[in-house]
Amino acid sequence: MSRLYDRVALIGLGLIAGSMALAMKRAGSVGEIVGTARSAATREAALARGLCDRAVESVEEAVAGADLVVLAVPVGAMAEIAERMRPHLSEGATVTDVGSVKRAVIGAVAPHIPQGATFIPGHPLAGTEQSGPEAGFAELFENRATLLIDEGVPPEKLDRLARLWQGMGARVDVMDADHHDLVLAVTSHAPHLIAYTMVGVADDLGRVTDSEVIKYSAAGFRDFTRIAASDPTMWRDVFLNNREATLEILGRFTEELFALQRAIRTGDGDMLHDYFTRTRAIRRGIVEAGQDTGAPDFGRGGKA
Numbered sequence: 001m002s003r004l005y006d007r008v009a010l011i012g013l014g015l016i017a018g019s020m021a022l023a024m025k026r027a028g029s030v031g032e033i034v035g036t037a038r039s040a041a042t043r044e045a046a047l048a049r050g051l052c053d054r055a056v057e058s059v060e061e062a063v064a065g066a067d068l069v070v071l072a073v074p075v076g077a078m079a080e081i082a083e084r085m086r087p088h089l090s091e092g093a094t095v096t097d098v099g100s101v102k103r104a105v106i107g108a109v110a111p112h113i114p115q116g117a118t119f120i121p122g123h124p125l126a127g128t129e130q131s132g133p134e135a136g137f138a139e140l141f142e143n144r145a146t147l148l149i150d151e152g153v154p155p156e157k158l159d160r161l162a163r164l165w166q167g168m169g170a171r172v173d174v175m176d177a178d179h180h181d182l183v184l185a186v187t188s189h190a191p192h193l194i195a196y197t198m199v200g201v202a203d204d205l206g207r208v209t210d211s212e213v214i215k216y217s218a219a220g221f222r223d224f225t226r227i228a229a230s231d232p233t234m235w236r237d238v239f240l241n242n243r244e245a246t247l248e249i250l251g252r253f254t255e256e257l258f259a260l261q262r263a264i265r266t267g268d269g270d271m272l273h274d275y276f277t278r279t280r281a282i283r284r285g286i287v288e289a290g291q292d293t294g295a296p297d298f299g300r301g302g303k304a
C-alpha cells in the first residue's frame with residue numbers, strides 16, 4: 001500500500017504500540033518509526049524487536065518532525081505527555097491515541113493540541129492480557145474494529161488515519177465519544193470488573209478450602225483468572241476515567257443479579273430458563289457476526 005505518513009512517533013512501546021508498529025511495517029504504510037517509553041529497558045527491548053527504527057529518551061525528541069503521533073500509554077498518563085509534546089509538534093501533525101476511554105482522554109489531550117495540528121482520538125478493540133514490548137504481534141488488529149472519534153476534524157486527516165488502521169487489518173467505525181464510553185462500559189469495562197471480583201472471591205475461598213479453587217478450576221473460572229491478569233495500571237486508569245458509564249452499567253448489573261438471586265431462592269425455573277435462552281441467543285449472534293474465533297476470550301474480542 002502507498003505510504004500514508006513519513007514519520008510516526010510512538011509514545012509508549014507496549015502491547016498496542018508494538019502491535020501497531022509490526023502491522024504498519026507489514027503494510028508498508030509508514031516511513032520511519034520513532035519510539036519512546038519511560039524505561040531504558042522497554043526502549044531497548046522495542047529496538048531489539050524492530051518495533052521502531054529509533055528509540056529516543058524523551059517525548060519531546062520523539063514527536064519532533066513526526067507527521068503522526070500515537071499516544072499508547074495508560075489513560076492516566078496522557079495529559080502530562082500531551083503537555084510535554086505540545087511545543088515540539090510539527091505544523092500539520094495528526095495526534096491520535098489508543099486509550100480505552102475517550103471522553104476523559106479528549107479532556108486530557110485536546111487542550112494541548114496547538115493550532116495547525118489535529119487530534120483524532122482512537123481505540124482499537126483488540127488486546128490480550130499481556131503487556132510490554134514483547135507482547136505485540138502484527139495480527140492483533142485483524143478483523144477487529146477500531147473506533148475513531150470525529151469531533152469536527154478535517155475529513156482528509158480522518159480518512160488518512162482510517163486507511164492506516166485498515167492497512168493494519170482493522171475495520172474502522174466513527175463514533176461519538178460518550179457513546180463509545182457507554183458501549184465499552186458494557187462490553188469490556190464492567191466485565192473486567194466482574195472478573196476481578198470473582199477471582200477475588202475465589203481467592204478468599206481458596207484460603208478456606210486449601211487451594212481447591214486452583215486445583216479444580218473449571219473453564220469459566222480459568223477465563224476469569226486470565227482476564228483478571230490484565231495490567232493493573234491500565235485498568236485502574238480505565239475505571240477512574242470511565243466512572244459514570246461503568247457505575248451506570250454496574251447498577252443495572254446488580255439489579256439483574258438480584259432478580260436472578262430471587263429466582264434461585266424462590267425456585268423460579270421458568271425465569272432462569274427464559275433468561276439463559278435470551279443470553280444464549282446473544283452469544284450465537286456474536287459468533288455469527290464473526291466476532292469470536294471459538295476460544296473463550298473476551299480479551300481479544302472486545303478488550304478494554
Ligand code: NAP
Nearest residue numbers: 012013014015016037038039042073077099100127131132
Ligand atoms: P502496555 O503494554 O502496558 O504499555 C504501556 C507503555 O506505556 C509502556 O511502553 C510504558 O513504558 C509506557 N508508559 C507507561 N506509563 C508511562 C508514562 N507515565 N510516561 C511515559 N510512558 C509510559 O500497555 P498497552 O496494553 O499497550 O496499553 C496502552 C494503551 O492502550 C492504554 O491507554 C490502554 O487503555 C489502551 N488499550 C489497551 C488494550 C489492551 O488490551 N491492552 C486494548 C485497547 C487499548 P515502560 O515500559 O517504560 O513503563
